Amino acid sequence: MAVDLSQLVKAYDVRGVVPDQWDEPLAELFGAAFVDVVGARAIVTGHDMRPSSPGLSRAFARGAAARGADVVEIGLCSTDQLYYASGALDLPGAMFTASHNPAQYNGIKMCRAGAAPVGQDTGLAEIRALVEGWAETGGIPEIAEKQGSITQRETLEDYAAYLRSLVDLTSIRPLKVVVDAGNGMGGHTVPTVLGGLPLDVVPMYFELDGTFPNHEANPLDPANIVDLQKRVREEGADIGLAFDGDADRCFVVDERGEPVSPSAITALVASRELAKHGGEGVVIHNLITSWSVPEVVKECGGTPVRTRVGHSFIKAEMAKSGAIFGGEHSAHYYFRDFWNADTGMLAALHVLAALGGQQGTLSELVAQYDRYAASGEINSTVDDQAGRLAALKETYQGREGVTLDELDGLTVTAADWWFNVRPSNTEPLLRLNAEARDEPTVARVRDEVLGIIRG
Numbered sequence: 001m002a003v004d005l006s007q008l009v010k011a012y013d014v015r016g017v018v019p020d021q022w023d024e025p026l027a028e029l030f031g032a033a034f035v036d037v038v039g040a041r042a043i044v045t046g047h048d049m050r051p052s053s054p055g056l057s058r059a060f061a062r063g064a065a066a067r068g069a070d071v072v073e074i075g076l077c078s079t080d081q082l083y084y085a086s087g088a089l090d091l092p093g094a095m096f097t098a099s100h101n102p103a104q105y106n107g108i109k110m111c112r113a114g115a116a117p118v119g120q121d122t123g124l125a126e127i128r129a130l131v132e133g134w135a136e137t138g139g140i141p142e143i144a145e146k147q148g149s150i151t152q153r154e155t156l157e158d159y160a161a162y163l164r165s166l167v168d169l170t171s172i173r174p175l176k177v178v179v180d181a182g183n184g185m186g187g188h189t190v191p192t193v194l195g196g197l198p199l200d201v202v203p204m205y206f207e208l209d210g211t212f213p214n215h216e217a218n219p220l221d222p223a224n225i226v227d228l229q230k231r232v233r234e235e236g237a238d239i240g241l242a243f244d245g246d247a248d249r250c251f252v253v254d255e256r257g258e259p260v261s262p263s264a265i266t267a268l269v270a271s272r273e274l275a276k277h278g279g280e281g282v283v284i285h286n287l288i289t290s291w292s293v294p295e296v297v298k299e300c301g302g303t304p305v306r307t308r309v310g311h312s313f314i315k316a317e318m319a320k321s322g323a324i325f326g327g328e329h330s331a332h333y334y335f336r337d338f339w340n341a342d343t344g345m346l347a348a349l350h351v352l353a354a355l356g357g358q359q360g361t362l363s364e365l366v367a368q369y370d371r372y373a374a375s376g377e378i379n380s381t382v383d384d385q386a387g388r389l390a391a392l393k394e395t396y397q398g399r400e401g402v403t404l405d406e407l408d409g410l411t412v413t414a415a416d417w418w419f420n421v422r423p424s425n426t427e428p429l430l431r432l433n434a435e436a437r438d439e440p441t442v443a444r445v446r447d448e449v450l451g452i453i454r455g
Contacts, residue, residue, distance in 0.1 A: 003135040009128040011425060012119045012312055015098055015107030018052040022106075024059035025139075026131070030108060031063025031094075032140045033130035037123045038092045038112055042070040042148075044085045046077035047096035048185050048246050050210035052106045057096040060108070061150050068144030074155045076208070078185040078247035080343035083115040084159040087339035090114060097185075097246040100218030103211045115339035116319075119312040160193040166337050167349040169197050172356025176237040178202040178253075180228040182217035183209040186243030193345055199352070202235055204228065217245035220330060222259070229257035239355060239362050241348050249331040250344030252351055254362040260370070263290035266327025267297075267369035269350045273325040273335070274300040284317050284326030284334070286310075287408055288420050288433040292371045293327065308408040309422065315340050329377070329433070373442040375419075375434040380453045382430050385423040388453050389430070392421060395452055417445050421453065 008016040014030065016022050035043065043064055047053035061071040074085050079095050086093035090113045098105035110118040110127075118124055134140060177199050181187035187206035194201055204227065205214045215224045219242035232240040232253050240253035252260040270283045270293065279301035285293040286309045294304035305321055307313045311334075314326045318340040326334035333347035334340055355362050382388050389410050396402055396412045405411050409422025409431075417436035424431060430453055436442035 003132045005128050005132055009124060011310070012117065012124075013107050013109045015101065015105060017104050018056070018106045024055050026135065027056040027059040027108075028063035028066075029131045029134050029140065030127065031060035031065075032067045033063075033127045033134070034060075034092070034094060034110060035064045035067040035069040036130060037126045038118070040064075040069050040092045040113075042072065042091050044072045044074060044082070044089055044091045044093045045096070046074045046082040046085065046093070048078075048210065049076065049183070049188070049208035050096075050098065050103065050106055053096045053210070056106055056108075057094075060094055060096070063140060065148035065150055066140055066143050068146055068148050070148040071150045073150060073152050075152065076185070076188055077155065077159075078189045078345070079109060080248045080338070080341065080345060081155060081159045081185075081189060082109075083111065083339060083341040083343070084162060085153075085155045086111050086113065086115045087341070088155075088158065088162070095246070099246045099248075100216060100220075100244045102216070111341075115341040117312055117315050122312075156189065156192050160189070163193055163343070163346050163349060166335075166346060167353050169199075169349060169353050169356065172198055172353060173359070174198045174200065175239065175352065175356050176200045176202065176235060177352070178204060178228060178231045178235055178237045178240040179206075180204040180219075180225070180231075180240070180242040181206050181247070182219070182224070182243060182245065183207055183212050183214060184217040184243060184245035185247040189247055189345060190243075193349075198356070202231065202237065204231060212245075217243075219244055219249070219251035225251060225253060225259065229253055229259075233257045239351070243344060248342055248344055250333075250348045251331050252348070252362075254366065256363055258363065260362070260366050261290065261374065262327065262329050262331040263293055263374075264366045264370040265331070265347060265351060266333070267293050268354060268366060269327065269333060269347055270297050270302065270325055271300045271369075272350050272354060274302045277324050281324035282321045284314055284321070284323045286314065286328050287411060288329050288377075289327060290370075290372055290374060290435055291418070292369055295371070296369060306407070311342060372435045372437060373439045375432065375442055375446045378432045378446070378450065379424075379429045380432065380450065381428055382453065383428065385428065385430055388455075389421060389423070392449065392452050417441050419445055419449055421449065
């Protein structure tokens with residue numbers, strides 16, 4: 001029978017409901033197909049704390065071994081810990097996680113050796129085609145003469161040591177840090193990475209639990225950082241950190257319990273990375289990060305490069321330009337020193353080092369990097385994405401002092417404001433981000449644009 005994986009295989013990864021959309025037999029086919037497409041003799045795998053993750057991960061390993069590849073299993077890990085293993089061991093990797101999605105979901109993030117991404121244009125489409133074909137004919141067509149081995153390896157200590165070799169925290173002043181792991185993989189990695197440093201760590205929801213009993217492990221939604229904000233204020237802490245389910249993204253809360261914009265974190269880390277590299281280097285930012293980011297990069301002697309939204313675009317541009325750092329509005333942070341991969345933990349270490357290296361508060365420190373008023377991302381459900389974008393283009397085209405570009409959706413820029421509207425790839429949504437020099441202006445622009453989008 002025909003098998004259609006279009007709902008399961010996304011632009012950058014595999015993700016769906018277990019067992020309705022995929023299960024262990026399908027995971028085994030993905031393991032075999034992955035080995036074929038990336039041409040691997042050995043691979044590394046890891047998984048998060050979801051109940052279905054160990055079984056899916058082991059099935060994938062069986063499929064890979066059946067095609068003759070040796071499999072190194074690193075077991076429970078964060079996504080950036082898997083990227084570390086892929087980079088340090090120079091092996092293609094597969095991480096079993098559905099990041100911040102609800103408990104019934106699971107997925108696979110795949111990479112080539114050195115943590116190079118596997119997406120639709122870089123192997124994922126071929127993997128899908130093989131799996132669909134094999135699923136129709138009843139399984140992996142040929143078992144290798146010599147089956148691969150499956151072995152286990154610990155990498156947590158090495159991962160932590162590597163991160164700490166990139167940012168020196170030994171001489172910072174003592175800080176009180178509240179960390180909300182959201183019952184995700186931060187509960188596994190944070191104690192080892194931050195242990196032994198001059199930090200008083202207050203843990204929240206460190207128990208690994210893939211059913212997410214306290215709140216969704218998605219700090220991008222303001223509802224999910226309320227507990228952290230309250231605890232930071234109660235503890236009189238210097239800073240709060242929140243990680244998503246697979247702990248590759250990190251969100252920051254200041255000493256007042258106020259969220260720090262990921263754009264401000266991007267600018268702060270960019271200034272530190274540029275200082276480390278002698279004030280020279282390319283820094284990537286997507287087109288909906290704040291104006292502050294390219295301004296700070298230029299002030300520090302660097303070259304800002306603007307890209308589309310999405311980690312495959314950022315990573316491709318990082319590799320092409322030799323960029324030292326990249327940041328996104330969604331709190332993904334990419335480092336040349338980390339195989340161009342994203343790691344929220346390394347960004348967190350930079351923020352802790354910057355905060356602990358001076359006497360001021362975090363809100364005072366980030367004020368220099370947070371210069372504009374922003375709308376945040378506002379989603380609108382629309383039937384006709386193209387029609388609404390065309391209406392916006394017609395409205396703003398030809399206005400004096402206004403420029404338009406279509407790198408990703410529609411960006412409209414004036415002297416003291418800009419906005420971007422881009423369609424979701426997976427839902428009938430348009431996403432608006434706007435920024436201006438002051439709050440009244442951003443409110444006016446936001447309301448005008450939403451009026452056109454929502455008709």
